[in-house]
Amino acid sequence: MANPTACLLIIGNEVLSGRTRDANLQFLATRLGELGIPLREVRVIPDVEATIVATVNEVRAKYDHVFTTGGIGPTHDDITSECVAKAFGVPWVVHEETRALMAEDYARRDPPVEMNAARMRMATLPLGAVPIRCAMTSAPGFTMGNVHVMAGVPRIMQSMFEALAPSLTGGVPVVSRAVHAIGVFEGNIAEALEAIQKRHPDLDIGSYPFYRPTPGSTGFPGGGVALVSKGVSLAEVEEATAEITAMLAAMGATPIQGEPG
Amino acid sequence: MANPTACLLIIGNEVLSGRTRDANLQFLATRLGELGIPLREVRVIPDVEATIVATVNEVRAKYDHVFTTGGIGPTHDDITSECVAKAFGVPWVVHEETRALMAEDYARRDPPVEMNAARMRMATLPLGAVPIRCAMTSAPGFTMGNVHVMAGVPRIMQSMFEALAPSLTGGVPVVSRAVHAIGVFEGNIAEALEAIQKRHPDLDIGSYPFYRPTPGSTGFPGGGVALVSKGVSLAEVEEATAEITAMLAAMGATPIQGEPG
Structure with missing residues (x-):
């Protein structure tokens, strides 16, 4: 239901x-x-x-x-x-x-x-x-x-x-897992991420760039992207999170599980 | 217009x-x-x-x-x-x-x-x-x-x-003036404030309680109320602000113009 x-x-x-x-x-x-x-x-x-x-x-x-x-x-x-x-x-x-x-x-x-x-x-x-x-x-x-x-x-x-x-009569709690990657541009992972979303149509997978400007630099050398999988099935959320982690590792990034410090 | x-x-x-x-x-x-x-x-x-x-x-x-x-x-x-x-x-x-x-x-x-x-x-x-x-x-x-x-x-x-x-083709800027009063409860000024609002139907007069809890105390001894007059006529906003200030002074409060420090 x-x-x-x-x-x-x-x-x-x-x-x-x-x-x-x-x-x-x-x-x-x-x-x-x-x-x-x-x-x-x-x-x-x-x-x-x-x-x-x-x-x-x-x-x-x-x-x-x-x-x-x-x-x-x-x-x-x-x-x-x-x-x-x-x-x-x-x-x-x-x-x-x-x-x-x-x-x-x-x-x-x-x-x-x-x-x-x-x-x-x-x-x-x-x-x-x-x-x-x-x-x-x-x-x-x-x-x-x-x-x-x-x-x-x-x-x-x-x-x-x-x-x-x-x-209040609640439902199934929504769970989410985030993977962060510093120095990764959304534009470089969009296609691979969409493929993961398509494999998990019941999940809501979002991509959120973040910025930590470094004084004197151009671009966003301290920034990166947070990739969040959300849904009511923890098992499927964890599966998508593992796929995102593997996708990032394959492109040479260092995935960080959870919220970055 | x-x-x-x-x-x-x-x-x-x-x-x-x-x-x-x-x-x-x-x-x-x-x-x-x-x-x-x-x-x-x-x-x-x-x-x-x-x-x-x-x-x-x-x-x-x-x-x-x-x-x-x-x-x-x-x-x-x-x-x-x-x-x-x-x-x-x-x-x-x-x-x-x-x-x-x-x-x-x-x-x-x-x-x-x-x-x-x-x-x-x-x-x-x-x-x-x-x-x-x-x-x-x-x-x-x-x-x-x-x-x-x-x-x-x-x-x-x-x-x-x-x-x-x-x-963007703008209109007449909206101006506002706030009066703050520490230790004043909204319930004590509601009637007088409504009378001021009724005298200035073109203004939007709002009452916003604020709280600055003091450790160990009950109630809101550090709190008070912000009374904000807003509209497109600065003269009328200032008139309402003067009436609010007088109303607060008459009840023994100390009105503070503008945002409190």
Whole structure:
């Protein structure tokens, strides 16, 4: 059976304007791969209601899981939660258990934090949503259908994801092996590499040049290429890796297994 | 007149798997903002022909400019160029001037580099495409219609973008001003901030909490909030910034103009 698929929506003007560098994509891509729920698409979209509603509805029909980051705080530009309610066509209502937990948490603080209208928005969820509670904050993320709504702040997002992960039905973990070769140009190995890819159609074999410029030199004397085999069968990944290693050795290069130091 | 809009397609399995951390989004978001061609959407998609063709056709109809990064090297997983030809319904043919320039460059190298079949793919462009030549490499990016195809390696992408930029018809640059306040919770300023946003509907006012955890402490005593006003009118951005500063001062906080040290 094929692995379940995932899509990530990064919601926030600050990423589109370049002010904030997204730090969530790589974490979620890696963790979802480990769970066998490979990430198939990512979209970065602005804090615009019509865009969020339309995009959520498009991708939740297309992928098994949708993860969103950003836009669930207390300020006027935090509209993800309301938009998910609109996308599902359900009311956006105070979640009583969440309100009580947040109020308790705020009362315990020194000085106490006021449960004002802005913070009540964080206790308001699409009707039928299941809160994602984590150790970092009493304001929760939530799951609505196959859409998992999380914070944008990386350490809170990660905490929410790890709280959510045990409830996700994963697939076969994706495994990968890399071989690096210094001083090898992609153009010299492309043909042989394609032949290896063709022998292993179930794998995803990628070629990624890297550069370590040496001061004063021209060209890329410190650079080379990383050749990565990826798939759900470790045996086949290792077979392709051995073929890549032999291919590089035959052309006089020195293959380095794994990530280079 | 409204500013032209842009969409970025990041093409590559390595970003979706978490192996590679994208380093192009923030650069392009910032540079496009400076040119008055704000980035409205980003998609990360895999090296899959049908997906690339469909996505290119969807977004080129929707935005004034589409920028792509990744997938224009010589290996089997580099399929962006062929896919753009398919999306436009034009043949994918050797671009004679590019072939000659690449052959010259390769002949000059020591040792000379072979212009083999894999490298010929980098001289093959959609019919009618205009090459984007840069100082970093003789293998070009290209512009086809409103789609600008660039390399995925950040330093090459940046070089291609700067070669392309003078030919882009920009709009009014987007300007922004940030005010930071340490020890201020978003939940305490949300209402006042929303009132400022409502007074300046043409601006985009965002609230971004930041955290600087102090060892051994609970809560976020070193954290605070960044309040960013953004728009095409510097006068209005400065007006909103002054209102935000006054709002913070009135609640006893110490507003810091610009990015904190």
